[in-house]
Amino acid sequence: MQELNYENLLPATFPGYSFASFNRDLHMKKLQKLTLLFSFALAGCYAMGQKAQEQLNGVLWMQTSVEFQVSTVQAFRFAELRVRDALRDPKWTASLEQSSEYEQLPPAVITDVDETVLDNSPFQARLVRGNTEFDAAKWNSWVNEARADALPGAKEFISFLKANGVTVFYVTNRSQERSTLDNIQRVLDPDVTPEQVLCKNEKPGWGSDKTSRRAFLAKKYRILLLLGDDYNDFTFLGAVSPENRIRKAQAQSDFWGRKWILISNPLYGSWERALYESGSSESDKLITKYRFLKTKN
Numbered sequence: 001m002q003e004l005n006y007e008n009l010l011p012a013t014f015p016g017y018s019f020a021s022f023n024r025d026l027h028m029k030k031l032q033k034l035t036l037l038f039s040f041a042l043a044g045c046y047a048m049g050q051k052a053q054e055q056l057n058g059v060l061w062m063q064t065s066v067e068f069q070v071s072t073v074q075a076f077r078f079a080e081l082r083v084r085d086a087l088r089d090p091k092w093t094a095s096l097e098q099s100s101e102y103e104q105l106p107p108a109v110i111t112d113v114d115e116t117v118l119d120n121s122p123f124q125a126r127l128v129r130g131n132t133e134f135d136a137a138k139w140n141s142w143v144n145e146a147r148a149d150a151l152p153g154a155k156e157f158i159s160f161l162k163a164n165g166v167t168v169f170y171v172t173n174r175s176q177e178r179s180t181l182d183n184i185q186r187v188l189d190p191d192v193t194p195e196q197v198l199c200k201n202e203k204p205g206w207g208s209d210k211t212s213r214r215a216f217l218a219k220k221y222r223i224l225l226l227l228g229d230d231y232n233d234f235t236f237l238g239a240v241s242p243e244n245r246i247r248k249a250q251a252q253s254d255f256w257g258r259k260w261i262l263i264s265n266p267l268y269g270s271w272e273r274a275l276y277e278s279g280s281s282e283s284d285k286l287i288t289k290y291r292f293l294k295t296k297n
């Protein structure tokens, strides 16, 4: 394997930083790394920060890669094309909950919030840095900061919808309506109103299954498009095996990329919960995940 030439890499990456000092640091880092690995081994590293470490590449992909940026911009640009088609076709609806005589209703788009239009990767980064796991109190505190950025392309898409008379509804399983509204106002749409944000349990019957909220909106609006990062943002799946999730998606193939647009989320989702029994210990979850790896040998 060809070795990396640090001397060539350095000038562009770290101006003013000499190769000699880099090389010295590299040796120090190697030593520190070995010491760290040894400490982990002694401590029986299996459980230590395992879950947080699993998030590292996903967080970095979201926060540093141009590939993630491009993937979300692509999705929103494609969504815009589909909305243009939908506006020209009065029979077009993206909602399975839409019943008859919807053709004359005003147009709307339903979007999820987290990892669809708002980027919570700083929250995930804090978990990785803190070597700790998700819990409701930490999440609540992050949401109340209302400091999530817009995902690349989301603001432009929402501006396009507004300019074309399409109302955007944010159907989210967050429960913190005020701070969610503040965050959306700040980074996505300064004119957003509380009526456009439909939180979980905001009304009786609005549970984590979003069907009832889509049905509520479909009575008053023609739904042109659904956007989400999770299958349950489009139709409720429940506890279904990974194989059956894929089968269901194949049966609904007419919707994907046409009326339903999915944003990639490398960090979490119902896909992960489909891998193991609910209530499993962290170590059991990890063992089960490894069993799902396909190696073709």
Ligand SMILES: [Mg+2]
Binding pocket: 112, 113, 114, 115, 116, 228, 229, 230
């Ligand atoms: Mg989401």
